[in-house]
Amino acid sequence: MRIYGIVGYKNAGKTGLMERLVTEITGRGFSVSTLKHAHHSFDVDHPGKDSYRHRQAGAHQVLLSSRQRWALMTELRDAAEPSLGELLTRLDPVDLVLVEGYKRDTHAKVEAHRAETGNPLIARSDSTIRAIASDVPLQADQPVFDLNDTKAVADFILREVGL
Structure with missing residues (x-):
């Protein structure tokens, strides 16, 4: 399975770029899955729902299924957060997995990058960053694409992974 990441500081445009890339790449006939790292506690379930009640009662895993989709929730309790590599093994095979976050991993x-955030470029000190998608022109050692030129960013990623 091929993986490629999208990283950046908060409000840099990561999620919007991810969304556009999924649309662009699946539109070309490739299968794509996504994996997003959250730095905070999150819940995909809601109090009062049966599956929430199962988790609150102590279930390690709860699988929720319907005609449209299924979701497997795993409670870590006091266990360590799984690594990106461990999480990738839980995905069904696809042509490409786009990963949002996990900027310290080696993929x-x-x-x-959005100039208005005032954050420095991560790429200046991270050799795993192969390109930059920015809302302003930049001088960098890596290729720089317009943040909204989804086709060019998708072309670059697909070339990089051999698709």
Whole structure:
């Protein structure tokens, strides 16, 4: 399975770029899955729902299924957060997995950058960043794409992974 990352600081445009890339790449006939790292506690379930009640009662895993989709939730309790590699083994095979976050991992990445955030480029100190998608022109050692030129970013990623 091929993986490619999208990283950047908060409000840099990562999620919007991910969304556009999924649309662009699946539109070309490739299968794509996504994996997103959250730095905070999150819940995909809601109090009062049966599956929430199962988790609250102590279930390690709860699988929720319907005609449209299924979701497997695993409670870590006091266990360590799984690594990116461990999580990738839980995905069904696809042509490409786009990973949002996990900027410290060693997979290749595109950095999303918005000048208005005032943050420095991660790419200047991270050799795993192969390109930058920015809302302003930049001088960098890596290729720089317009943050909204989804086709060019997709072309770059697909070339990088051999698709």
